[in-house]
Amino acid sequence: MQVTLEVTKPQYVAHESVLATVTLTNRAGRELLIHSGGTARNPITWLDFAIRDSRGVRLSPARTINFDPVRLPAGQSVARTVDLTTIYRVAELGTYWCYAVVRLPAAGGGTFRSNKVNFNVTQARVVYRQRIGVPNTRNVREFSVLVFNASRKTSLYVRVTDPRSGRTLTTYPLGEALTFHKPQATVDGRNNLHVLYLTSPQTFSHAWVDPNGSLGGRNHFRRGPTGTPRLETRSDGSVLVVGGVPYDPARRERAHARVRRLSERPDIIYRR
Numbered sequence: 001m002q003v004t005l006e007v008t009k010p011q012y013v014a015h016e017s018v019l020a021t022v023t024l025t026n027r028a029g030r031e032l033l034i035h036s037g038g039t040a041r042n043p044i045t046w047l048d049f050a051i052r053d054s055r056g057v058r059l060s061p062a063r064t065i066n067f068d069p070v071r072l073p074a075g076q077s078v079a080r081t082v083d084l085t086t087i088y089r090v091a092e093l094g095t096y097w098c099y100a101v102v103r104l105p106a107a108g109g110g111t112f113r114s115n116k117v118n119f120n121v122t123q124a125r126v127v128y129r130q131r132i133g134v135p136n137t138r139n140v141r142e143f144s145v146l147v148f149n150a151s152r153k154t155s156l157y158v159r160v161t162d163p164r165s166g167r168t169l170t171t172y173p174l175g176e177a178l179t180f181h182k183p184q185a186t187v188d189g190r191n192n193l194h195v196l197y198l199t200s201p202q203t204f205s206h207a208w209v210d211p212n213g214s215l216g217g218r219n220h221f222r223r224g225p226t227g228t229p230r231l232e233t234r235s236d237g238s239v240l241v242v243g244g245v246p247y248d249p250a251r252r253e254r255a256h257a258r259v260r261r262l263s264e265r266p267d268i269i270y271r272r
Contacts, residue, residue, distance in 0.1 A: 002027055005100045005114035011150045013124045013157055015091045015171040018084040022047065022100045022114065024070070025077040035069035037105045046070075048101040049084065054094035061087045091168070095120050124148035124157055128185040128195075131163060134211045135191060140164055141211050143193045145185045147177070154179050156197050160213035170213035175205060184230060189237015192216060196231050196241060203249075204229045206241050222247045 002025040012018050026032055036045045047067045051059045065087060072078055084090055084098070100114040124146035131142045139162070146157040156177040160169045174195060177183060183197035193209040199220075206229075207218040221229040221244035229244030 001025070001032070001102060001104065001110070001112045003100055003102050003112045003114040005098070005117055007098075007117055007119050009119075009150075011120045011122060013146065013148050013159075013171055013173075014093060014121055015085070015159065015168040016157070017172070018090055018119060018121075019081055020049070020084050020098065020100070020117075021079055021081045022102070023077055023079045024072060024102060026072045026074050028074065030074050032072045032074075032104065033069060034072060034102070035105055036066055037103075044103065046103050046105065047080065047082075048103070049082075049088070049098055050101060051084070051088050051090065051096055051098045053092065053096055059088045059090070062089060063087060090121060093121055093123060122148075122150075127183060130185075130187050130193070132187055132191040132211060139211075141169070141213075143185075143187070143209070145183060145193075145195055146171075147179055147183075148173075156183060156195065158193065158195070158207075158209055158213070158215075160209070160211075172215075174207050174215075174218075175199065181228075186231055186233060186239060188233070188239040192239075194231055194239045196229060203247060204241075204244060206231075208239075220247045220249055221245060 004023045006021050008019045034046050036043060043064060045067055053059060070078055090096055095118055097116055097118045099116045102112045104110055126144050127147050128145035129142065131140060133140055142161045142163045144159040146159060148155050148157055154177055156174045157171060158174055159171040162169060176199065178198040181198040183195060185193065185195045187193055191211050196204055196206045199205045202222050204221045205218055208216040210216050221241055224245035227243040229241050231239055232242045233239050
């Protein structure tokens with residue numbers, strides 16, 4: 001059994017999902033059925049991880065996950081992606097080292113370790129923060145818009161926390177941003193967060209997030225005759241993008257694809 005492990009990137013913002021993909025390749029020469037074992041009191045999962053923090057302390061799982069069985073034909077591979085933040089407390093700042101452990105259930109089946117990977121958890125700069133109430137409940141949430149610089153790229157993030165318990169509900173990237181034009185953020189009458197930010201010298205992205213942290217959607221605008229796109233709050237509490245021209249990047253990509261297909265046609269030879 002060959003086991004490989006990779007994470008999606010070397011750096012993560014604190015509380016962002018750390019996605020690890022484990023790939024199993026069957027070298028046994030026969031089909032394998034990989035499943036968890038043990039007892040109800042002492043379950044043994046077929047997939048486990050060993051994670052150490054920057055102090056060298058091995059992290060204990062916050063909870064046990066029972067991974068579904070895997071039937072793996074000889075010579076073939078299968079991959080499973082796991083969000084490590086749902087199992088281990090990897091939100092503290094610092095560097096972590098991790099490898100995967102796969103246990104075969106049959107007697108003498110053996111234990112297999114993957115390669116070791118490391119990732120860094122760091123903080124991002126807060127550029128906007130607003131506390132709101134969740135409509136029709138007594139719950140309170142706090143929106144934060146973050147700027148994160150890594151690998152010569154700047155990304156914009158959203159974080160939603162419960163200020164009463166201090167628990168972070170979600171942290172995720174909205175996308176790459178050009179921050180020489182400061183991102184604009186505000187909350188509408190229904191307590192949805194709206195963020196407008198520059199993605200290219202002429203293009204802006206507008207994203208909105210509901211009070212529970214779910215991304216409601218996004219649209220795009222370019223600079224137009226009426227100026228630079230900006231967020232405007234109306235008297236009814238709605239938030240609109242004004243001063244720009246609606247723009248569809250997918251439509252432009254489809255147009256470019258048509259041009260490429262035309263250019264790939266062979267030359268036409270006329271014969272008399």
